[in-house]
Amino acid sequence: xxxxxxxxxxxxxxxxxxxxxxxxxxxxxxxxxxxxxxxxxxxxxxxxxxxxxxxxxxxxxxxxxxxxxxxxxxxxxxxxxxxxxxxxxxxxxxxxxxxxxxxxxxxxxxxxxxxxxxxxxxxxxxxxxxxxxxxxxxxxxxxxxxxxxxxxxxxxxxxxxxxxxxxxxxxxxxxxxxxxxxxxxxxxxxxxxxxxxxxxxxxxxxxxxxxxxxxxxxxxxxxx
Numbered sequence: 001x002x003x004x005x006x007x008x009x010x011x012x013x014x015x016x017x018x019x020x021x022x023x024x025x026x027x028x029x030x031x032x033x034x035x036x037x038x039x040x041x042x043x044x045x046x047x048x049x050x051x052x053x054x055x056x057x058x059x060x061x062x063x064x065x066x067x068x069x070x071x072x073x074x075x076x077x078x079x080x081x082x083x084x085x086x087x088x089x090x091x092x093x094x095x096x097x098x099x100x101x102x103x104x105x106x107x108x109x110x111x112x113x114x115x116x117x118x119x120x121x122x123x124x125x126x127x128x129x130x131x132x133x134x135x136x137x138x139x140x141x142x143x144x145x146x147x148x149x150x151x152x153x154x155x156x157x158x159x160x161x162x163x164x165x166x167x168x169x170x171x172x173x174x175x176x177x178x179x180x181x182x183x184x185x186x187x188x189x190x191x192x193x194x195x196x197x198x199x200x201x202x203x204x205x206x207x208x209x210x211x212x213x214x215x216x217x218x219x220x221x222x223x224x
Contacts, residue, residue: 002116003027005046007037007063008078009055013101017050017078020105021112023159023180037063046073047120048112051095053079053086061093068094074119076111078103106155130165132223134209137165146207157200164213164223173220197221 004026008014018028029044031037034056041049049067053060064075074097077090082100090098096119097111130137136145142158144151153161163180164172178193197213204212214222 002047003029003044004112005041005044005049006030007034007049007051007055007060009034009052016105017108020109024109026112034058038066041067041071041073048074048076048116050076050078050108050112053077053081053090061089064090064093064095074115076108076115078108130162132165132168133212135161135165135204135212137161144204146204146209149207151203151207153200153203154196156196157203160196160200164221168223171216171219171222177221 004021006014006017006028008017008030014030018030021028029040029046031040033040037055037058051060051064055063060077060079064077067073067075075095076097076099077095078099078101079086080101087098096115099108099111129139134147137158138144139162142153142155144153144161159180160177163177174193201213212223214224216222
């Protein structure tokens with residue numbers, strides 16, 4: 001999966017972006033020394049950069065220009081500055097896209113995937129499938145093939161099945177699954193996880209596979 005470099009001086013935002021991208025199996029790297037953005041870029045060799053405009057020392061326009069002198073790596077500006085002039089300057093400096101704060105993380109991920117496809121003419125690991133005990137999860141379109149029957153999944157059902165299949169044989173706690181599904185599980189009713197698990201189970205069972213996801217009382221869930 002592609003490596004994404006995050007140049008964002010607001011630690012909370014940077015961490016949220018990093019956690020979301022890691023859910024989708026991106027390799028992430030966050031710059032911490034804003035004197036060394038270009039050096040970090042050369043060292044890490046990312047396939048895409050998320051670049052804020054308002055940064056300590058030099059702004060994002062400066063670093064975009066410096067990176068463009070040596071590389072055509074895709075760059076997405078992320079900024080609370082949302083005037084037409086900011087966007088025009090970003091594009092003139094060589095940015096490939098621009099997203100304004102606040103933004104939905106799902107929108108950011110979609111922009112990243114689209115830009116990677118355009119830039120490298122390939123679909124990342126999203127073109128892969130995950131197979132286990134008769135189920136084939138299509139990571140590209142969020143569907144699952146069960147005994148030849150294709151079942152559409154909601155976003156949360158897909159994420160649940162993805163993380164459970166990737167960790168088959170391991171018990172995953174409710175807390176870990178909540179963190180994988182939502183940015184801050186403190187604001188999610190615990191019953192929401194149960195509802196999504198039950199819907200996912202029902203769809204799999206209706207396709208003819210019983211007991212695919214097991215409940216471990218007091219521990220969590222497992223795909224054995």
